[in-house]
Amino acid sequence: MAGAVELEVAGRTVRVSHPDKTYYPERGFTKLDVAQYYLAVVDGVLRGLRDRPTTMQRFPDGVAGEFFYQKRAPKGLPEWLPTARITFPSGRFADEMCPTEPAAVLWAANLGCLTFHPWPVRRGDTEHPDELRIDLDPQPGTDFADAARVAHELRALLAEHGLRGWPKTSGGRGAHVYIPIRPHWTFTEVRRAAIALARALERRMPGLVTSAWWKEERGAKVFVDYNQMARDRTIASAYSLRSRPRATVSTPLRWSELSEADPEDFDLRTVPPRFAELGDLHADMDGHAFGLESVLELADRQEKDGGLGDMPYPPDHPKMPGEPSRVQPSRARKSGTTGSGGPPEGAG
Structure with a gap:
C-alpha cells in the first residue's frame, strides 16, 4: 500500500x-x-x-x-x-x-x-433552522420516478405559498427538495410546516403519497418524511457520496431534468465532469430566504377544520406535548391500548 x-x-x-x-x-x-x-x-x-x-x-x-x-x-x-x-x-x-x-x-x-x-x-x-428540507422516500413498490412526480407536485404547492425549492437525488431511490427560509422559526414550527406540506401532498395525490409514520400503513407510496425536520435529524448533503456499491452521489438537479433522471447515473466518476460543466445547481439558494407564515396558516386550517394535529416523533425524542401515540397500530389493536408504548417500526 x-x-x-x-x-x-x-x-x-x-x-x-x-x-x-x-x-x-x-x-x-x-x-x-x-x-x-x-x-x-x-x-x-x-x-x-x-x-x-x-x-x-x-x-x-x-x-x-x-x-x-x-x-x-x-x-x-x-x-x-x-x-x-x-x-x-x-x-x-x-x-x-x-x-x-x-x-x-x-x-x-x-x-x-x-x-x-x-x-x-x-x-x-x-x-432556528434556515432550511426546510423535504425528504421524498419511495416505499417498496415505488421508485425514483414516483418521487420525481411527487416533487413536481410539491413544486406547485410551494409556489402557492410563495416558496421555491431546489431538488436533488438522495443518492438512492429518493429525492430531496430544499427550501431556504429565514432563521425565525423553531424546530417544532418548521417540522409542523413539513407536516402540513406532507398532508397537502397526500390530499392531492392520495394514490401515490403518504404521510403515515408507521411503515405498515404506508403501502406502495412515496412517504413524505416530515420527521427529517425534527431536532437532530439530518439529510445527506448535496454532493455527498453514499455508501451504495456504485458510489452514487446525492446530486442537485434542474427541475427540467428531474423526471428523466436515473440516480444510478450520478456517481463518483460522472458527477465531477457534470459539476465542471454546470457548476453548483444549488448555488443561488443562498440568495433566498422565504417565510413560512402561509404554510403554518395551512397547518392551522388542517388542525381546525380536519382535526389534524401533531404526528409521532422519532423514537429517540422525548414525548412531546400534543403528540399522538407512538404505539404501532397493529400492536395497539392487538393489545387494545392507545397510550404511548414501544419504539416505532422505523423512520423510513
Whole structure:
C-alpha cells in the first residue's frame, strides 16, 4: 500500500493516508479516488456545509466495512476548523465541526467520511433552522420516478405559498427538495410546516403519497418524511457520496431534468465532469430566504377544520406535548391500548 499523499486545496495542504485502500470494492474506487472526488466538487459540497454543525458518516475501511456517525468533533481537529454546540432532544449537547473552508471537506474525507450530514442551522444560531428540507422516500413498490412526480407536485404547492425549492437525488431511490427560509422559526414550527406540506401532498395525490409514520400503513407510496425536520435529524448533503456499491452521489438537479433522471447515473466518476460543466445547481439558494407564515396558516386550517394535529416523533425524542401515540397500530389493536408504548417500526 502506498504511503500518504498530500493534496493542495485553497492554500492548505491536506494529508491523505493509505490512499490505495479500497473504499468501493464493486467499482475498485480507493480512498484517494474519494479524496480527489471531493476536491473536484469541493465548492459545491462546502456550500451545503458552510457554518453548519455537521455529522460525519465514517467508513474507515470502505463501504464493505463497519461505519459510524461521528457527531462530536474528533480529537485532532485542526485549529482552523471551528465547532458549534448543538443540543440533542435529550438535553445533552455536543460540539460538532462546522466546515468554513474547502480543506475541511478533504480533512474529513481522510478520516473515512463518505457522507456529510449537516444540520439545517448555522453555527451563529443553532436553534432556528434556515432550511426546510423535504425528504421524498419511495416505499417498496415505488421508485425514483414516483418521487420525481411527487416533487413536481410539491413544486406547485410551494409556489402557492410563495416558496421555491431546489431538488436533488438522495443518492438512492429518493429525492430531496430544499427550501431556504429565514432563521425565525423553531424546530417544532418548521417540522409542523413539513407536516402540513406532507398532508397537502397526500390530499392531492392520495394514490401515490403518504404521510403515515408507521411503515405498515404506508403501502406502495412515496412517504413524505416530515420527521427529517425534527431536532437532530439530518439529510445527506448535496454532493455527498453514499455508501451504495456504485458510489452514487446525492446530486442537485434542474427541475427540467428531474423526471428523466436515473440516480444510478450520478456517481463518483460522472458527477465531477457534470459539476465542471454546470457548476453548483444549488448555488443561488443562498440568495433566498422565504417565510413560512402561509404554510403554518395551512397547518392551522388542517388542525381546525380536519382535526389534524401533531404526528409521532422519532423514537429517540422525548414525548412531546400534543403528540399522538407512538404505539404501532397493529400492536395497539392487538393489545387494545392507545397510550404511548414501544419504539416505532422505523423512520423510513
